[in-house]
Each structure stands twice: as structure tokens, then as C-alpha cells.
Amino acid sequence: MLETARLTVRPFVESDFDALVALREPxxxxxxxxxxxxxxxxxxxxxxxxxxxxxxxxxxxxxxxLKGSTxxxxxxxxxxxxxxxxxxxxxxxxxxxxxxxxATELASACVQFGFARLGLDRIIAVADEANxxxxxxxxxxxxxxxxxLVHYGHPCVYYAISR
Numbered sequence: 237m238l239e240t241a242r243l244t245v246r247p248f249v250e251s252d253f254d255a256l257v258a259l260r261e262p263x264x265x266x267x268x269x270x271x272x273x274x275x276x277x278x279x280x281x282x283x284x285x286x287x288x289x290x291x292x293x294x295x296x297x298x299x300x301x302l303k304g305s306t307x308x309x310x311x312x313x314x315x316x317x318x319x320x321x322x323x324x325x326x327x328x329x330x331x332x333x334x335x336x337x338x339a340t341e342l343a344s345a346c347v348q349f350g351f352a353r354l355g356l357d358r359i360i361a362v363a364d365e366a367n368x369x370x371x372x373x374x375x376x377x378x379x380x381x382x383x384x385l386v387h388y389g390h391p392c393v394y395y396a397i398s399r
Contacts (some may be wrong), residue, residue: 240340248296264331275378289315296315311328323356326358347359347397
């Protein structure tokens with residue numbers, strides 16, 4: 237489990253499925269998560285991926301809660317990008333929690349964890365090119381834009397930070 241000043245982060249468990257579906261449902265959230273591809277079935281695939289990644293690597297995208305609460309307000313963490321060698325930091329929050337600096341707080345803690353505890357030398361982040369808020373988070377934590385790419389069929393930006 238990871239903690240920040242305002243957040244606790246814990247691994248996903250199977251019983252988190254319904255809460256994850258609810259968080260990913262609003263268009264404002266899912267438009268940057270694959271848009272129309274972001275169905276209940278796709279969310280099932282993502283949760284299965286997170287659970288398997290956690291079992292395989294000891295870390296993965298995880299449940300994010302406000303300290304003192306067990307209610308999922310988002311998810312985030314580190315995972316291998318496209319099952320490759322690169323490790324990415326990712327984050328998403330329910331709209332009610334946007335604009336409070338929580339994504340920056342989480343992403344920064346995840347990057348620090350990756351460097352200090354996992355011994356990573358480099359961490360990447362990928363976001364829909366239209367997701368200006370996510371790009372700001374990446375820049376605030378010291379990541380730099382390296383290239384553009386297509387991911388899940390959408391034009392995306394690719395940022396990275398080195399230890």
C-alpha cells in the first residue's frame with residue numbers, strides 16, 4: 237500500500253469491479269480511456285489485467301481512496317506499458333475529485349516509489365493528446381514530452397522521466 241498526504245492506494249481485488257465500472261462510466265472520464273471502447277467488458281479486461289500484473293510484478297494500477305475512507309475515488313499506479321519493458325505511471329479520478337491536485341500527488345508518489353523502491357531508471361506516461369489536464373500532471377512531476385503515438389486507436393502523447 238502507498239500513502240500520500242491525502243490518499244491511500246491499495247491493490248485491486250475482485251470485489252472492486254462494480255466501483256471501477258461506476259468510475260469509468262461517465263463520458264467525462266471515459267473519453268480519455270478509450271472512449272466508446274470503454275465498455276463493461278473492457279473494464280472487466282482491465283481489472284483482470286491489473287490483478288494479473290499485481291500477481292506477476294508485485295505492483296499494478298491500484299485503488300485510490302481519500303485517507304480515512306475506503307470509497308474508491310480513482311485508480312492509478314505503475315504498470316508495464318503494453319506488457320513490454322517500459323513501466324508507465326497512470327491515474328484517473330472521478331470527476332468530483334478533479335482540480336484538487338490529487339492526480340499530481342498520486343503520480344509524483346508513484347514515480348518516487350518506482351525509482352526508490354523498484355529501482356527503475358525511467359518511467360513513462362501516455363495520455364490522449366486532448367487530455368490537457370493529464371499532460372499538465374506529467375509536466376508538474378518533471379516528465380518531458382518525447383513523442384506522439386497512437387494508443388487504443390487514439391492520438392496520444394508520450395512523456396518520460398529518468399531517475
